[in-house]
Amino acid sequence: MWGPLAMSRLRHSALASADKAPDSCSTLADKLPYMVFSWGIGLVTFPSCLGLIQVLVFRPLRLTCALWGSSLLGLCSVGVSGFAASAVTTGCAAYLFKLDRDSVCSHKFSGLQETALLYGICSSVVFLCLGGRFRSVLPxxxxxxxxxxxxxxxxxxxxxxxxxxxxxxxxxxxxxxxxxxxxxxxxxxxxxxxxxxxxxxxxxxxxxxxxxxxxxxxxxxxxxxxxxxxxxxxxxxxxxxxxxxxxxxxxxxxxTHPTALRLYHLYLPLPFLIPVIEGFLAS
Ligand SMILES: [Zn+2]
Known part of the structure; x- marks a missing residue:
C-alpha cells in the first residue's frame, strides 16, 4: 500500500520540480540541484548494473574470477555499466528536469558508438584509479x-x-x-x-x-x-x-556478491565532467 503511495509522491515531486526547471535554469547554480539529483541516479545505476550482469550473465554462464580472461570480461562489464549509468544520468537531466541536453553534456563526441566508447573507457579508468580490479566484478x-x-x-x-x-x-x-x-x-x-x-x-x-x-x-x-x-x-x-x-x-x-560495495563502485558524473575537462584542456 505504502509503496505505490510513496512512488506517486516521488513522481509528483519530480514532476513539480520539472515544471519549475525549464526556462529558470540558465545558470550553473540553477542547474546544480538537478544535476546532483541526476548524478545520484547514476550512482545507484552503476553498481546495480554491475550486480545484475554478475547475477544474470556471469553466473548462468559459470564465468568466475578464476577463469583465464576474467579481467577482460570484467572490463566489458565495467564499460557497459559505466555507459548505462551515464545514459541514465544524461536522460534524467535532459528529460525529467527538462535541462537543455547540450548545455549539461556538450562533449565533442556525438555518435552513439563514440559516446558509448567514451563513457566506457572513462568509467574503466575511474574504476582502476579508485583501486578496482576488473576480475573483482565477476562471481x-x-x-x-x-x-x-x-x-x-x-x-x-x-x-x-x-x-x-x-x-x-x-x-x-x-x-x-x-x-x-x-x-x-x-x-x-x-x-x-x-x-x-x-x-x-x-x-x-x-x-x-x-x-x-x-x-x-x-x-x-x-x-x-x-x-x-x-x-x-x-x-x-x-x-x-x-x-x-x-x-x-x-x-x-x-x-555472487552484488551487494559487496567498495570505493571503486563509485560513479563520477561523466556527462557533466567530460565537457568541463575538455574546456579546461582547450583553454
Ligand atoms: Zn564470505
Whole structure:
C-alpha cells in the first residue's frame, strides 16, 4: 500500500520540480540541484548494473574470477555499466528536469558508438584509479581464490598457525572475505586453504590429465581470509563434490556478491565532467 503511495509522491515531486526547471535554469547554480539529483541516479545505476550482469550473465554462464580472461570480461562489464549509468544520468537531466541536453553534456563526441566508447573507457579508468580490479566484478569460485582475494599467506597441508590467523584477521578486516567480500558483521575470519586441501588431495590421487603433466603435481597453496558462512558453504560443496557416483552441478561452487560495495563502485558524473575537462584542456 505504502509503496505505490510513496512512488506517486516521488513522481509528483519530480514532476513539480520539472515544471519549475525549464526556462529558470540558465545558470550553473540553477542547474546544480538537478544535476546532483541526476548524478545520484547514476550512482545507484552503476553498481546495480554491475550486480545484475554478475547475477544474470556471469553466473548462468559459470564465468568466475578464476577463469583465464576474467579481467577482460570484467572490463566489458565495467564499460557497459559505466555507459548505462551515464545514459541514465544524461536522460534524467535532459528529460525529467527538462535541462537543455547540450548545455549539461556538450562533449565533442556525438555518435552513439563514440559516446558509448567514451563513457566506457572513462568509467574503466575511474574504476582502476579508485583501486578496482576488473576480475573483482565477476562471481567467486569456492575452489579458487575469490574476487576479493588480495594478500595470501603461504600455506602447507597443515592448519594455519596462531600468528598467521592473526595476520589473516587483519587482512580480512581490511579487504573482507576473499569469496563474498563481507567485512562487517563477520564474527571471525577463517584461514582458508586455496586451492582447498580436498582438491589438492584428489588431484594427487588420480591419474593426471595430459595438460597437468606439464605443471606441478601438487599446486602451491596459500591462506586467504574467509567468513564462516562461505567456509560452511565450501565445506558442504566439497563434501559432495568428490564422492563417487555423485556429481554436483557446476554452478554450485559459484558465489555472487552484488551487494559487496567498495570505493571503486563509485560513479563520477561523466556527462557533466567530460565537457568541463575538455574546456579546461582547450583553454
Ligand atoms: Zn564470505
Amino acid at each position: 567467486s569460485s569456492l575452489i579458487h581464490p575469490g574476487a576479493f582475494a588480495r594478500q595470501g599467506l603461504s600455506a602447507t597441508f597443515s592448519y594455519a598457525t596462531a600468528r598467521k590467523k592473526r595476520s589473516l584477521r587483519v587482512v580480512g578486516k581490511r579487504h573482507g572475505c576473499h569469496t563474498c567480500g563481507r567485512r562487517w558483521f563477520v564474527k571471525d575470519f577463517i584461514a582458508d586453504h586455496q586451492p582447498p586441501l580436498a582438491v589438492v588431495r584428489e588431484r594427487m590421487m588420480r591419474k593426471p590429465k595430459w595438460y597437468e603433466k606439464f605443471g606441478q603435481r601438487s599446486p602451491k597453496q596459500a591462506f586467504y581470509p574467509q567468513c564462516t558462512r562461505c567456509s560452511d558453504t565450501q565445506a558442504a560443496h566439497l563434501r559432495y563434490a568428490f564422492r563417487a557416483q555423485y556429481t554436483t552441478p557446476k554452478w554450485r561452487h559459484i558465489v
